[in-house]
Amino acid sequence: MLVDVYQPWIAGGKEGMKLLQSLDCGSDDSIILLYTNDVHSHWEGVTRLAAQIRHYRARLGNRVLLLDGGDHMDRAFSETEGTYGAANLHIMNALRYDAGVIGNNEGLTFEPERLGDVYRKWGQFPMLAANVFDLDSGERPNWLTPWIRLERNGYRIGIVGVTASYPDYYKLLGWDVTDPIDAVADAVAELRPTVDLLIVLSHCGLPVDERMAEQIDGIDLILGGHTHHLLQEGRRIKDTWLLAAGKHGNYLGVVECCRRAGKIHMKPYCIPTAELEPDEIIVQELGRWREEAVRHLAAPVTVLSEPLAVHLAKPSPLGQLLAQGLRSAARADIGLVNAGQLLGHIPAGEVTEGMLHAICPSPTNPVRMQLSGSALRRALKECLQEEWIHKTIRGYGFRGTELGTLCFDGLQMEATVHADETRIRLWREDGREILDTDMLWVGSIDMFVFGAGYLSLKQGENIQFLLPDFLRDILKSQLQNELELERCRESRFTLTTLD
Known part of the structure; x- marks a missing residue:
């Protein structure tokens, strides 16, 4: 025995x-x-x-x-x-x-x-x-x-x-x-x-x-x-x-x-x-x-004169910087990513490979896809709600905990909250309003395509996976671009609450 x-x-x-x-x-x-x-x-x-x-x-x-x-x-x-x-x-x-x-x-x-x-x-x-x-x-x-x-x-x-x-x-x-x-x-x-x-x-x-x-x-x-x-x-x-x-x-x-x-x-x-x-x-x-x-990850990426913050519940410079990178990598009309992909701020001073890995550890890949205005509007409306912001995600390559709101580039968003109703208006950069019937090229992430997170984003068409880069590779490139660092601090979202 x-x-x-x-x-x-x-x-x-x-x-x-x-x-x-x-x-x-x-x-x-x-x-x-x-x-x-x-x-x-x-x-x-x-x-x-x-x-x-x-x-x-x-x-x-x-x-x-x-x-x-x-x-x-x-x-x-x-x-x-x-x-x-x-x-x-x-x-x-x-x-x-x-x-x-x-x-x-x-x-x-x-x-x-x-x-x-x-x-x-x-x-x-x-x-x-x-x-x-x-x-x-x-x-x-x-x-x-x-x-x-x-x-x-x-x-x-x-x-x-x-x-x-x-x-x-x-x-x-x-x-x-x-x-x-x-x-x-x-x-x-x-x-x-x-x-x-x-x-x-x-x-x-x-x-x-x-x-x-x-x-x-x-x-x-x-x-x-x-x-x-x-x-x-x-x-x-x-x-x-x-x-x-x-x-x-x-x-x-x-x-x-x-x-x-x-x-x-x-x-x-x-x-x-x-x-x-x-x-x-x-x-x-x-x-x-x-x-x-630790020795390998100590390699320097850039030096920042100002910190870059990220917030789970609202658009932030770091989240918008990543959205900009996704838009650029996908050659898209807009960029879109959930704030929960980023697990911390980047302080001013030297930024290393290890710091990027620590704040963005998920093996998540960019995607390029076509998305209707109605599907985009639904996701952006949901991303204002606490139940979605704090939704727990497991699997699909995600190594964070909560979904977080959506950060975006290439559009302006105005949300008006009255009683229990939220109305969303969206504009392209050139001032044209985005209609439900519009089809837009979106640079985003594979997790959404797989059906995790904001579910309407799974409705994308003509999907192209952009391998082998991870989100931290996209972020690294963005951090080395002074123009992108300036743009990420722009205001792209207005919230109005009516009594």
Whole structure:
């Protein structure tokens, strides 16, 4: 019984003890699969995972296999941003990962060539992606492989990796990401005759994993991610087990595998990490990479003679500066962005890369789209209301907390509030009033296109994603333009309240 080799704290309190006491795959010919997914550079969670992983390795040695399901990197965190993901890879190397799959956070928020350079230089384990190809050549990037075969304690194991397909988005970065289920079906046909255990590392989300299990025979285990779902005791569909460990290192996935009567039996579950003490070795390693990131992010951007303020509930110079940049980047009639993208003011004096990252950490991209006057008017009317200003947003790349009002460029807005009614009038810069039937080119952000925030902004047409720049890249360019710095202090909004 594995309960004989683990300390009770390993599984986290009474719940963990209950799990441990039910284990029955403790024979010498068993193996233990450990699994992480959607860590998103949450270093506190990483250090707790590390403590758990180190304990398993100390007790079970080469019977342990460690895998990651993608989105380990998140550029909202300075250690990842300042080292372009090298910090993540070094931590994963230290924990001796056997394989991983790229998630959309790796695939869509890093430039492909630079990301490949980081993996080639620092990666010490295979990165999998059976459905990722170079758009021009049709070949797979040389730092990725579709699957691997390995042996562990007498088990022949095949591991396939697939990631979520956002084909239109990926094509802008020069990648062709194909249907993951088709890719897995091809891999299973290749691998199944030669392995005892076939595992899919799937950064595709639970609905895709469920279809995969239903449609493809021959998969023993799908280790899932992307939708941040937790399957604490696993789920079985036909002959396939599904397991996922939530997000941010809050759980470690565990799958015990043992042979009985010539067959491999699996017991999947997830162990909570909240009660664990951080692994001091990994804490020290992180400290070294944090110092490296700080050095990179200390690079100067500009020097401001005056501070730039941002306000969640009203247009502000910093918010308008970002809206100006979006309008310029999109070659649009107007620019539009929510104040909640900006998490703080910029003081007078030297501005560094680290300061821009701290106030604008979201991996949000600009977009160009056509929007009707009526959809624009609805959003600008809503952005005056407290329920919208303080609306909590989660996901869609947003790393702030509240939505905030809208900041804009290229138009003037007059709002008149009388009793419970608010009337909005909008003018272009040349003085023409914007009518509901007008169609305008708008420079804005992908979050709105995906349906987060002001919902009428999802009605945009002829949408063009402007990759690979983030909002902080747009802001950096604006801060280096004296004319734009003068314009951002203009008044563009008048509010009148009638008794």
